[in-house]
Amino acid sequence: MMHSEVIDVEDNTPTVKTIYFEWKQEAKPGQFIMAWVPGTGEIPISLSSTDTIKSITVKSYGPASDAITKLKRGSRIFFRGPYGRPFSTVSGPALLIGGGSGMASLRPLITKDTDAIVSARTAAELLFSDRIMGGKLFEVTDDGSAGIRGNPIDALSTIDLEKYKMTYVCGPEIMLKKVFDFLNRSQIRAEFAMERLMKCGIGVCDSCSVDGFQLCRDGSIFSIEELRGMTEFGRTKLTESGKRIYLNY
Amino acid sequence: MNRLNTQISGIRLDNPFILASGILDENGYTMKRVLDEGAAAVVTKSIGISERSGYRTPVVVEIDGRNMINAIGLANPGIDNFGEEMKIARESMKPVIGSVFGSTAEEFAQLSMKMEAYGASAIELNLSCPHVKGFGQEVGSDPDLVESIVGEVKRSVKIPVFAKLSPNISDMLEIAKAAEKADAYVLINTVKAMAIDIYARMPVLSNSFGGLSGPCIKPVGIRYVYEVKRETGKEIIGVGGIRTGEDALEYIMAGASCVEIGTAVHSDGRDIFKKLSLETGNIMKSEKIESIGEIIGAAIRR
Numbered sequence: 086m087m088h089s090e091v092i093d094v095e096d097n098t099p100t101v102k103t104i105y106f107e108w109k110q111e112a113k114p115g116q117f118i119m120a121w122v123p124g125t126g127e128i129p130i131s132l133s134s135t136d137t138i139k140s141i142t143v144k145s146y147g148p149a150s151d152a153i154t155k156l157k158r159g160s161r162i163f164f165r166g167p168y169g170r171p172f173s174t175v176s177g178p179a180l181l182i183g184g185g186s187g188m189a190s191l192r193p194l195i196t197k198d199t200d201a202i203v204s205a206r207t208a209a210e211l212l213f214s215d216r217i218m219g220g221k222l223f224e225v226t227d228d229g230s231a232g233i234r235g236n237p238i239d240a241l242s243t244i245d246l247e248k249y250k251m252t253y254v255c256g257p258e259i260m261l262k263k264v265f266d267f268l269n270r271s272q273i274r275a276e277f278a279m280e281r282l283m284k285c286g287i288g289v290c291d292s293c294s295v296d297g298f299q300l301c302r303d304g305s306i307f308s309i310e311e312l313r314g315m316t317e318f319g320r321t322k323l324t325e326s327g328k329r330i331y332l333n334y
Numbered sequence: 335m336n337r338l339n340t341q342i343s344g345i346r347l348d349n350p351f352i353l354a355s356g357i358l359d360e361n362g363y364t365m366k367r368v369l370d371e372g373a374a375a376v377v378t379k380s381i382g383i384s385e386r387s388g389y390r391t392p393v394v395v396e397i398d399g400r401n402m403i404n405a406i407g408l409a410n411p412g413i414d415n416f417g418e419e420m421k422i423a424r425e426s427m428k429p430v431i432g433s434v435f436g437s438t439a440e441e442f443a444q445l446s447m448k449m450e451a452y453g454a455s456a457i458e459l460n461l462s463c464p465h466v467k468g469f470g471q472e473v474g475s476d477p478d479l480v481e482s483i484v485g486e487v488k489r490s491v492k493i494p495v496f497a498k499l500s501p502n503i504s505d506m507l508e509i510a511k512a513a514e515k516a517d518a519y520v521l522i523n524t525v526k527a528m529a530i531d532i533y534a535r536m537p538v539l540s541n542s543f544g545g546l547s548g549p550c551i552k553p554v555g556i557r558y559v560y561e562v563k564r565e566t567g568k569e570i571i572g573v574g575g576i577r578t579g580e581d582a583l584e585y586i587m588a589g590a591s592c593v594e595i596g597t598a599v600h601s602d603g604r605d606i607f608k609k610l611s612l613e614t615g616n617i618m619k620s621e622k623i624e625s626i627g628e629i630i631g632a633a634i635r636r
Binding site: 086088119121123124126127128149161163165284285286287288289290291292294295296297298299302316317323324325326327328329 | 356357358359360361363364366367368379385386387388390391392393394395396402404406409410411412415418419531533534536538540596597599600603604
């Protein structure tokens with residue numbers, strides 16, 4: 086287990102914070118760490134900055150993530166990693182499609198050449214839309230409080246996708262599946278960051294597997310071609326006990 | 335016939351390498367993939383009567399990239415929810431061995447019958463998990479209870495029954511003798527251990543204690559396989575720290591008929607199965623060993 090000191094904490098939305106810490110380790114967009122809160126728990130979190138100063142962007146959803154959002158400047162942060170296969174990097178125009186806190190792992194991909202569809206439930210929950218520099222920004226909210234009312238497909242269907250060298254997608258599986266189904270008809274290149282319950286992070290416990298691939302090792306980034314062959318994607322997943330449940334989309 | 339072919343209790347194996355219980359064996363699709371990628375058989379995650387979520391994280395500690403300590407806490411969906419995973423895994427057409435844990439002979443028998451009905455090729459009795467109260471090693475260190483569990487399960491199913499024993503007891507031979515009705519022994523389970531983070535001033539695992547696995551426990555496993563084989567003559571599945579062809583042959587010469595692979599999946603990835611078959615085959619060829627069978631227990635001195 087490694088540790089570092091928190092050098093800054095940033096409020097991004099009413100429920101999301103970004104924790105900055107120094108870590109010289111090389112890491113790439115799409116990779117993640119297992120962040121440990123001693124006495125509370127350990128959770129996988131994508132790196133939202135991958136330079137010498139690293140960051141994680143966290144929404145409180147359980148005891149460990151809640152404790153991480155309460156870290157202050159000067160607090161110690163414990164972690165191991167980086168883990169996972171990163172996004173492929175391309176030169177030229179790219180499109181980011183982020184749902185909710187899914188924008189966190191897409192943030193390191195932002196350049197002057199990236200357009201973005203940033204979606205959330207409400208205007209207040211739109212994450213990192215203020216970081217899109219130069220490229221076009223499409224905001225989408227469930228309730229219409231900002232941008233287009235609806236889901237990312239409503240924005241996607243108005244865009245000419247041919248000009249992008251790559252489309253990067255991260256968000257809840259229901260969103261990934263919708264975007265996948267939409268893009269699947271085209272020939273465009275796309276990569277998706279998947280999410281599953283994860284326990285070990287090192288490719289042994291089988292909690293995060295999809296079609297026999299371990300998200301923590303073979304993913305969590307998969308290309309659209311890889312997803313095409315997966316029977317579990319958008320259909321079933323295992324709970325903490327290993328019980329198979331069906332995703333009702 | 336391929337020189338890597340072997341068998342355990344009449345179950346034919348393409349090669350001596352079986353996926354160990356607790357590693358990549360909760361999801362049927364994963365077991366199927368591991369089999370398709372070169373494992374001769376898989377052992378399922380240990381399954382109990384009722385659903386358990388296991389311990390909260392951290393559930394593993396990595397040590398130097400090759401060894402690890404784990405305390406998953408017998409997370410499992412319960413036997414009634416495991417049929418679909420067995421069905422998916424069995425699409426590979428290779429043997430799937432059902433691992434079960436319980437606290438009484440009746441529970442073990444009930445679980446084993448359900449595993450048999452799901453199409454398991456054999457039963458592996460978890461008498462050795464080192465980190466859950468009331469199960470595993472606590473059950474497996476009581477010779478009378480072990481004798482009644484093995485006896486009851488043997489009476490209840492037709493498929494072979496393997497007893498997986500713990501190194502965390504003073505006299506494994508006593509337990510091995512208590513389990514002598516089993517068709518084979520599986521030696522060894524993990525070694526009870528812990529790791530402390532000095533900067534957090536506390537154990538890393540949420541359960542504090544866990545089971546140590548990886549190359550560091552191989553000499554312990556070799557010793558138990560050797561000793562139990564020499565004293566009982568029974569078939570043995572060796573497990574503990576195997577990540578090269580040399581490691582596998584060492585276990586086989588100590589008395590194992592085949593071996594299970596766990597932590598090496600962490601250090602080397604799922605490719606480990608192909609790598610082990612290749613390495614083992616090459617060594618056998620250069621050492622002029624024609625079959626696994628001719629070297630089982632070859633190192634034993636009486």
